Amino acid sequence: MVLAALVRRKFSVLVPFGEGQPYDLVVHLGGCTFLRIQCKTAWPLGGSLVFNSRTTDHGRGPQSYLGHADIFGVYFPPRQAVYLVPLDAVAETEGRLRLVPPRNNQRRGIQLATGYEIDRWTRDSLRETVKVESPDDDRMLSVA
Secondary structure (H helix, E strand, O other): OHHHHHHHOOOEEEOOOOOOOOOOEEEEOOOOOEEEEEEEEOEEEOOEEEEEOEEEEOOOEEEEOEOOEOEEEEEEHHHOEEEEEEHHHOOOOEEEEEOOOOOOOOOOOOOEHHHHEHHHOOHHHHHOOOOOOOOOOOOOOOOO
16 A cells, blocks of 8 residues: 555655565665665554554564664555654654544644655655665665
8 A cells, every 4th residue: 555655646666576675665766865665554542543663573573673764654544544654753662643633732742643644745855764874875886
């Protein structure tokens, strides 16, 4: 569903060949900029949508996606909605986005799902989420 939503919005999407990548999709944002997306399915829980924001390496246990993906592509079946959520917007173990504002009007620590709807993202705003770590970054390819 994330792939289909991105393609409908005219993004150039690449699907990794083979298994074992810490991301499911890659979006080419122009030039040498690529966005690594880890796809997740969310479920409803107490006015929020919730998704697992860590991976399980069966040899090492739960692992963070930090440094391995740039953003979560989250599909929420009850609303047939797709959200793009930067890794640093949610906790390392569980992603939680509020579907409705809290009744006590609390704002601190609250992530509203509307802020991450796929239609809110542009090429430029997605480019800002890409963190180039170093010249040795696996995403940097040199042409001889």
